[in-house]
Amino acid sequence: MDHRTYTYPDNLLHDRVILISGATAGVGRALAIHAAGHGAQVILHGRSVPKLEKIYDEIEAIDGAPRPSIAVMDLASADSDAYRTLADSLNDEFDHLDGLVNNASILGERFSIEQYDAAMWQQVMHVNVTAAFALTQVCLPLLHKSDDASVIFTSSGVGRQGKPFWGAYAVSKFATEGLSQVLASEQEHGKLRVNCINPGAVRTEMRRAAYPAEDRDALKRPEDVLPTYMYLLGPDSKGVTGQSLDAQ
Numbered sequence: 001m002d003h004r005t006y007t008y009p010d011n012l013l014h015d016r017v018i019l020i021s022g023a024t025a026g027v028g029r030a031l032a033i034h035a036a037g038h039g040a041q042v043i044l045h046g047r048s049v050p051k052l053e054k055i056y057d058e059i060e061a062i063d064g065a066p067r068p069s070i071a072v073m074d075l076a077s078a079d080s081d082a083y084r085t086l087a088d089s090l091n092d093e094f095d096h097l098d099g100l101v102n103n104a105s106i107l108g109e110r111f112s113i114e115q116y117d118a119a120m121w122q123q124v125m126h127v128n129v130t131a132a133f134a135l136t137q138v139c140l141p142l143l144h145k146s147d148d149a150s151v152i153f154t155s156s157g158v159g160r161q162g163k164p165f166w167g168a169y170a171v172s173k174f175a176t177e178g179l180s181q182v183l184a185s186e187q188e189h190g191k192l193r194v195n196c197i198n199p200g201a202v203r204t205e206m207r208r209a210a211y212p213a214e215d216r217d218a219l220k221r222p223e224d225v226l227p228t229y230m231y232l233l234g235p236d237s238k239g240v241t242g243q244s245l246d247a248q
């Protein structure tokens with residue numbers, strides 16, 4: 001079965017509670033809407049309340065979609081108290097979590113290692129790696145309460161093969177692949193599956209910032225890369241863990 005062309009019923013994610021980080025734009029936004037339309041109760045994470053409210057309203061307007069929840073947190077500045085507060089509110093509202101999609105990331109700057117700004121380096125590593133670690137850590141107790149939970153990390157082609165001028169972003173994606181593998185191996189005998197997805201080139205703001213001059217019409221839209229996400233979030237991927245999948 002090719003996960004890139006995976007087909008699934010309208011109720012694939014019925015009764016599943018799924019937290020998506022960076023649900024306000026790009027791939028995360030498309031996934032949140034699509035997952036809710038397929039029965040998931042999505043927890044929309046983002047840093048901008050107006051953007052979160054907008055997507056909340058869009059999901060509420062989908063016929064039959066469960067009402068979403070909102071989790072506001074700026075991954076660049078959140079401290080341990082903020083993660084504890086998030087964990088407490090998740091615990092108050094939900095008795096389990098079936099999916100966590102670590103999707104939020106920043107690109108940083110396209111400079112050589114020689115010229116890379118140290119503060120920017122720290123920020124990219126923090127948002128892309130440390131925040132994904134911290135978010136996953138506070139979600140694990142609720143994920144363990146599900147019979148079929150799935151954690152997804154988001155990688156990139158430049159996180160598998162080093163390329164010039166991708167700086168901290170590329171290094172953060174290598175680290176993300178590592179984080180996913182380490183967690184997957186720790187959960188080997190449990191019910192939790194842990195995998196990485198490289199969405200490939202997708203028509204989003206991040207892609208525009210990385211390639212401002214390219215023909216955007218030639219790129220896949222966020223909606224086009226979702227089958228791999230749906231496969232890993234739904235029951236058909238039970239037992240699939242420690243993998244790094246290309247969505248294209």
Ligand SMILES: NC(=O)c1ccc[n+]([C@@H]2O[C@H](COP(=O)([O-])OP(=O)(O)OC[C@H]3O[C@@H](n4cnc5c(N)ncnc54)[C@H](OP(=O)(O)O)[C@@H]3O)[C@@H](O)[C@H]2O)c1
Binds near residue numbers: 027028046051074105
């Ligand atoms: N697009 C591609 O071609 C491509 C290729 C390979 C891998 N990827 C990966 O795919 C994932 C999605 O990328 P995308 O292209 O959809 O990116 P995007 O359009 O730039 O969206 C990124 C999301 O992350 C959120 N975010 C960024 N910094 C945050 C912070 N400090 N706190 C909370 N949320 C924050 C953004 O929130 P705001 O809306 O508030 O900015 C937004 O919701 C990323 O992990 C990216 O590295 C993308």
